[in-house]
Amino acid sequence: MSPRLSLERKLFVAYCELFVNRRAHTVQTVTREGLKEKCYYYRPKDDRCLSLEKIGRHFLGELTIGLYAINPATQCCKWIAIDADYQDAVTDLLRLQWELRNDGIDSALERSRRGGHLWMFAQEPLLAADCRRYVLNLAARVRAGKQENGQPQIVGSASIEGIEIFPKQDRLSPGEFGNAIRGPLGIHRRDGKRYWFYGADYDIKAQLEYLQGLGKLSQKRMTRLLAEIPPTADEPCCATERGRNHGSFIGRRSSWEEFSILRYLGGRVRRMGRNYFTCCPACARRGRDKHGDNLAISVTEPNKYRCWAGCTKEEIRAALGLRVSGTYYGR
Numbered sequence: 001m002s003p004r005l006s007l008e009r010k011l012f013v014a015y016c017e018l019f020v021n022r023r024a025h026t027v028q029t030v031t032r033e034g035l036k037e038k039c040y041y042y043r044p045k046d047d048r049c050l051s052l053e054k055i056g057r058h059f060l061g062e063l064t065i066g067l068y069a070i071n072p073a074t075q076c077c078k079w080i081a082i083d084a085d086y087q088d089a090v091t092d093l094l095r096l097q098w099e100l101r102n103d104g105i106d107s108a109l110e111r112s113r114r115g116g117h118l119w120m121f122a123q124e125p126l127l128a129a130d131c132r133r134y135v136l137n138l139a140a141r142v143r144a145g146k147q148e149n150g151q152p153q154i155v156g157s158a159s160i161e162g163i164e165i166f167p168k169q170d171r172l173s174p175g176e177f178g179n180a181i182r183g184p185l186g187i188h189r190r191d192g193k194r195y196w197f198y199g200a201d202y203d204i205k206a207q208l209e210y211l212q213g214l215g216k217l218s219q220k221r222m223t224r225l226l227a228e229i230p231p232t233a234d235e236p237c238c239a240t241e242r243g244r245n246h247g248s249f250i251g252r253r254s255s256w257e258e259f260s261i262l263r264y265l266g267g268r269v270r271r272m273g274r275n276y277f278t279c280c281p282a283c284a285r286r287g288r289d290k291h292g293d294n295l296a297i298s299v300t301e302p303n304k305y306r307c308w309a310g311c312t313k314e315e316i317r318a319a320l321g322l323r324v325s326g327t328y329y330g331r
Contacts, residue, residue, distance in 0.1 A: 011059070012052040014208045018121060019067055019183060021078045023049040026066035026180040030189045039190045041066045041180055059204055061187035061194070066180030069128065069167035076125030077167050080135060080217075081181055082118040086162040089115030095142045103138075103225055106215040110184055111195045117181070119197075123216035129170035130222055137229045139163055141270055228299055230262045230269050230276055261297060261305055264320045274299055281319035282311035 026041035047054075050065065058065045069077045084093050093109055093116045100107045100120065110117045168179040185204055187194050196202045200210035262269070262276075269278040276297040283289035288309060295316070298304040307316060 008056065008059070009052065011205060011208055012055045014212060015055050015185070016052070018208070018211055019079060020050060020055075021076075021125070022068055022071045023051075024068055024177055025050040025054075025183075026068075028064040028066060028182065028189045039188075041182075043177070058183060058186040064186040064189050065183040067183045068178050068180050070169065070172050070178050071125065072172040072174070072176065074125055075128055075171045077128050077131055078122050078125050080120045080122075080126075080131045081166040082135060082139070083112070083164040083166065083181060084116055084118075084162060085112070085114040085164075089162070092142070093118045096138060099138060099142050104215075104221060105217050108197045108199065108211055108214060110197045112182075113188055113191060113193070113195070117184070119184070119211075121211070121214060121216050123218040126217065126219060126222055128167040130226060131167060132165055132170060133229065134222065134225055135165050139165075228271070230265075230297075230302070261316070261320075262302055264322065269297065271299065276302075280307045280309060280311055280316060282307065282315040283309050285319045 024043065026043055028039055028041050030039055054063065054065060057063050069079065069081070071077075082093065082096060084090075090109075090111075096118055097107050097109055100118075105120055108119045110119065164179075166179065166181045169176075172178055182188065184197070185194065185207060197207055197210065200206045265278055269276040271277075276299060277293040278295050278297070279289050279292035280294035283294050288294070294307050294309045294311075296306050296308065305313070305316070
């Protein structure tokens, strides 16, 4: 290692602690196709392991590395990144950053060539599947992403148009690498620019000190956040199963165990404060509730729900095709 790079060794180590979850990596290159230049990432064939020397060259702009989110040995990540590339992407990322702060999570916003990247760091490695589930719910909650009729465009069941979430997979099979994202604080090969994080001086040392000072997302905090996300149709809804992830449900036998309206809504809800809001099935049957927010469901006690247009619980369950019996289900 050259004397110049040796002097900054502690910066390279700090970078590794924040961003490097495995030594496999990619390198960015630029090729000309016709009249256009395109950027590609490839895995080096010879020197495949990421080293402190390569990180130093990344800082100097001699090469640009790409980083993988998931360590296949644990299926865990030490960071989460949201990549938004569309008009008003930075505005949406700022909204996401605000919502993250409300959830008690610090994040760092980095400009990119076509938008921005929002980064969160973990106190200990977190399961990739948990990271993705939380961020997808967050993006839907604030309606981030390319909009169509005022709504984010859903692509399949695991992504939102215009937004990429790293990690991009819930888990990796043996021999898989997943998808890499451009390593921060390097120089983009396409335009020769270095994109900095907001919140610190435009200097690598100052940037790393800023990132190290951010609060880190703990497993305990992630578990509590996931417990507040309404289950989809194929997820467990009873107190016994959910109690493994949320202490407040452990040992309780209530109407939450007997009936959960969230199970039959298929997760089509959004959270505002202490309640979830969604379209009331009974109102929808009558051609009402065009804004899709008449039905309120308590976040902490989801057996409590109410239609603000006055529909009864029996009418709501009947609209869902559920049998109405004498059992007390909701109020």
